[in-house]
Amino acid sequence: xxxxxxxxxxxxxxxSDLCDWLRANATVERHAVVPVGGGTALHSGNTLFSDCVHxxxxxxxxxxxxxxxxxxxxxxxxxxIAELTALLASENQRLGIDIPQPALAxxxxxxxxxxxxxxxxxxxxxxxxxxxxSAVDAGGxxxxxxxxxxxxVAGYDLCKMLVGSQGTLAVVSQVTLKLxxxxxxxxxxxxxxxxxxxxxxxxxxxxxxATRPVAVELFNGSAAAELSTNWPHSSxxxxxxxxxxxxxxxxxxxxxxxxxxxxxTLAASEFITxxxxxxxxxxAGLTEFQVVSPQIPAFKATVRPSRVVAFLEQAERLGCxxxxxxxxxxxxxxxxxxxxxxxxxAAMIHPLRACAVAAGGSLTPFCDDAWKMSLGVFARSSPDxxxxxxxxxxxxxxxxxxxxxxxxxx
Amino acid sequence: MTTTHAGTAKKPGxxxxxxxxxVEIVGKSGILSAREELxxxxxxxxxxxxNSPDVVVFPxxxxxxxxxxxxxxxxxxxxxxxxxxxxxxxxxxPIGGGVMIALTRMKQIxxxxxxxxxxxxxxxxxxLHLTNHLKGTGFHYAPDPSSQGACTIGGNFATxxxxxxxxxxxxxxxxxxxxxxxxxxxxxxxxxxxxxxxPGYDLTGLFVGNEGTxxxxxxxxxxxxxxxxAYRTMLGIFNSVADATQTISNIIGAGIVPAALELMDQGIxxxxxxxxxxxxxxxxxxxxxxxxxGLEVAVDDEARKIISICEQTGAREVRSANSPKERLLLWxxxxxxxxxxxxxxxxxxxxxxxxxxxxxxxxxxxxxATGTQHGIRIVNVFHAGDGNIxxxxxxxxxxxxxxxxxxxxxxxxxEKCIEMGGSVTGEHGIGVEKISLMSxxxxxxxxxVMALVRDGFNPTGLCSPKKMLPTAGAxxxxxxxxxxxxxxxxx
Numbered sequence: 051x052x053x054x055x056x057x058x059x060x061x062x063x064x065x066s067d068l069c070d071w072l073r074a075n076a077t078v079e080r081h082a083v084v085p086v087g088g089g090t091a092l093h094s095g096n097t098l099f100s101d102c103v104h105x106x107x108x109x110x111x112x113x114x115x116x117x118x119x120x121x122x123x124x125x126x127x128x129x130x131i132a133e134l135t136a137l138l139a140s141e142n143q144r145l146g147i148d149i150p151q152p153a154l155a156x157x158x159x160x161x162x163x164x165x166x167x168x169x170x171x172x173x174x175x176x177x178x179x180x181x182x183x184s185a186v187d188a189g190g191x192x193x194x195x196x197x198x199x200x201x202x203v204a205g206y207d208l209c210k211m212l213v214g215s216q217g218t219l220a221v222v223s224q225v226t227l228k229l230x231x232x233x234x235x236x237x238x239x240x241x242x243x244x245x246x247x248x249x250x251x252x253x254x255x256x257x258x259x260a261t262r263p264v265a266v267e268l269f270n271g272s273a274a275a276e277l278s279t280n281w282p283h284s285s286x287x288x289x290x291x292x293x294x295x296x297x298x299x300x301x302x303x304x305x306x307x308x309x310x311x312x313x314x315t316l317a318a319s320e321f322i323t324x325x326x327x328x329x330x331x332x333x334a335g336l337t338e339f340q341v342v343s344p345q346i347p348a349f350k351a352t353v354r355p356s357r358v359v360a361f362l363e364q365a366e367r368l369g370c371x372x373x374x375x376x377x378x379x380x381x382x383x384x385x386x387x388x389x390x391x392x393x394x395x396a397a398m399i400h401p402l403r404a405c406a407v408a409a410g411g412s413l414t415p416f417c418d419d420a421w422k423m424s425l426g427v428f429a430r431s432s433p434d435x436x437x438x439x440x441x442x443x444x445x446x447x448x449x450x451x452x453x454x455x456x457x458x459x460x
Numbered sequence: 461m462t463t464t465h466a467g468t469a470k471k472p473g474x475x476x477x478x479x480x481x482x483v484e485i486v487g488k489s490g491i492l493s494a495r496e497e498l499x500x501x502x503x504x505x506x507x508x509x510x511n512s513p514d515v516v517v518f519p520x521x522x523x524x525x526x527x528x529x530x531x532x533x534x535x536x537x538x539x540x541x542x543x544x545x546x547x548x549x550x551x552x553x554p555i556g557g558g559v560m561i562a563l564t565r566m567k568q569i570x571x572x573x574x575x576x577x578x579x580x581x582x583x584x585x586x587x588l589h590l591t592n593h594l595k596g597t598g599f600h601y602a603p604d605p606s607s608q609g610a611c612t613i614g615g616n617f618a619t620x621x622x623x624x625x626x627x628x629x630x631x632x633x634x635x636x637x638x639x640x641x642x643x644x645x646x647x648x649x650x651x652x653x654x655x656x657x658x659p660g661y662d663l664t665g666l667f668v669g670n671e672g673t674x675x676x677x678x679x680x681x682x683x684x685x686x687x688x689x690a691y692r693t694m695l696g697i698f699n700s701v702a703d704a705t706q707t708i709s710n711i712i713g714a715g716i717v718p719a720a721l722e723l724m725d726q727g728i729x730x731x732x733x734x735x736x737x738x739x740x741x742x743x744x745x746x747x748x749x750x751x752x753x754g755l756e757v758a759v760d761d762e763a764r765k766i767i768s769i770c771e772q773t774g775a776r777e778v779r780s781a782n783s784p785k786e787r788l789l790l791w792x793x794x795x796x797x798x799x800x801x802x803x804x805x806x807x808x809x810x811x812x813x814x815x816x817x818x819x820x821x822x823x824x825x826x827x828x829a830t831g832t833q834h835g836i837r838i839v840n841v842f843h844a845g846d847g848n849i850x851x852x853x854x855x856x857x858x859x860x861x862x863x864x865x866x867x868x869x870x871x872x873x874x875e876k877c878i879e880m881g882g883s884v885t886g887e888h889g890i891g892v893e894k895i896s897l898m899s900x901x902x903x904x905x906x907x908x909v910m911a912l913v914r915d916g917f918n919p920t921g922l923c924s925p926k927k928m929l930p931t932a933g934a935x936x937x938x939x940x941x942x943x944x945x946x947x948x949x950x951x
Contacts, residue, residue: 117818119817119818120816120817121712121715121817122816142715143715164657174634175656175657177665178634187909191908192905193905194902194903194906195906195910197814198816198881198882199814199815199846199886200626200627200846200847201622201626201631201843201846201883201886201887202883202886203619203620203631203669203889203890204885204890204897204898204901204902205901206666206669206910206913206928207620207633207665207666207668207669208666208909208910208913210662210664210666210668211661211665211666214657214661214662231717254575257574257575257577262686262755297758298758298761300757301755301757301758304755304757350657352657353655354576354654355575355576356575356576378656379576379655409655410655411653411655412655412658414659428660430659430660432649433648433649434649434650434651434663436647437643437663437916437917438660438661438663440917441661441663441666441916443916444916445912445913456660
């Protein structure tokens, strides 16, 4: 996943400088531009043009306003996630969204990539946390949407439009977030299983559980091996169902007991629990699994939760390792190490995608640039895609921002 | 722009040819065109601005909606969708007449899938009917605006409706996975779906709250929420509004997220007591309805913390609901508070401002001072937990001077909300009522970008014309300077 020799990188020091740079670029040089924070999601989407200028957002990292007692914060988008997390923790607050590579990843990048992790089941994703933002369009015009209050329907919700837009509509420069209190503790109850089929009966039972998990994670043995530095137990289970719980310690322990009573009746016999620091390692491992490396082709699939196990069975037959947010229907998978050619990758990606689409969802591969055309990154064409193209044309008519990244042609 | 009232002569805006074609699409029983039949549709919950549509049609399928829209395009006739007409901002006002497309006959629940936690419903389905349908399944539909007994899911989609539980559970957009729409050019599109994270742009999120200006919603895919296991519902009684608002601020500041936190001041309590006899103390300056929900093992602790905070800020008393029946009674009095206002004055006007939670004491003081300054009585019942205020200005609209003062007071309050870093609308929408405030909340650049987005989806402007965004220099926005605000109070 290499971007061949990126141009030397402009790094605006202020939001005003950002506007000036983009305005000048739109008027004079007219380079294609991709906003880059921590550089952790450059592999995402179609291949960027090799002459695309990387616009470094990381100098925009000021805290603009943090009225902690309002449970909102306004920061510049280039702030690193780790720095934001530490700041919020000092007030016993958090964002509630698990973002991998926190020392590198920026808030703007996480927003533009719509990154999330295991807690999305209980805490939602970026679209639920962003209540306002400022952004700069390709012509250097700054605009804002939303505001600094948690209840606001004035104007169109352009915050939602920008979440997941991968730098193709505007450069996000400042974000206001709705925050959550930090829970007293968190823990996992993990169930080793001999088959994915066994997992389905447990997942079905969980739809009516008396507990309220904040994460429902299903991953196979080969993924567990990758989580091994974070996984407290060695075991040869075929797959694992791990349920995350948060709250007061009493609350978490009660839920461990209650959910194991529920699942025991379905012949789940072994339960391993981790709470506090032990759980922290597992949260981190499950969050980081989605990080892709250039050598190993990978994918993200979305399916209806009731079809997760069927999809995973197919992925398993093909030799993939996978971890999934099973109650949300989100799967991260890696093709086997033996996949060395694009044809071999296609022979797996195409049927997996067909399976995901049949389950009402989609599949997006992550792979070397050279393979992206064959495998098809976006691979959707339906009337709503036309609306997306319209939006792109309205906001970036000259096609300067990350051209080709989502649709391939614009 | 002229407001047209019933009985005045009006030029026909729809040709016989178009009328015939509409009858072909929806059938004779699916159309209203006689002047007296159109009366009901000349305004919504914002009753001061009125304009009659030329015709109202009642499609029963998406294809019919698409055919109607294409017909309107061919003949350049404006069209506007309408659900139950409960909009408090004039969202359903048919500016320029044209075809009103009422979705009320499209009210089916098409699919309920508990395993995958979604339901697919038609836009005319009444909000409460969905949750009632789900009773006993262990799931409900979370957004519950106070008008939920009448308002429709399609209308909720259009305005991104809230309600008292948004503090913990979010607003409509947080519970919508996708939708089917007829675009302003008649194309049928599906946004999102039954899965999360649809690749590409989050069009669903962008379209929720578009107030009918991007197209007409013909199906909604909603997220279903597990019923909470346990509730603790309390009523804090305070000797001053300042104590009550400080309590709210302290509860949020302590990192507690109640399921609901609603304030009613003395004026509203008086009206509610006279109407419903709940046993509220008439001499309390304010009462706070506070609810926590969650696991049985956790709610008592949270309730205790809240009671302690109330006592620290000088609550005279904190009552707890000891049974589901008592809980429902407490909620009934809150949800029916607006219905009791008729006892207080012939007309009222409500605002929908928002301020950061910590500024609640300040804005409530400002509201009191503004009322005094303009000689207008103002009572308050609102979603305190998320800073969404609903000051209710009481007056008699037959008195032109009172009307003038109400306008001044309303504007002062909303401008103060803006000054405090808030918003002019937390849940009712801009509609036509607040178009003049958009340029106080947003810069020209902000409005230009919003216009770009809208023009991409609605280039002709025939769909819901002159809503939400100010039209630069065009005739048609003068009326929203509001010559006469207010609403006749429901008795």
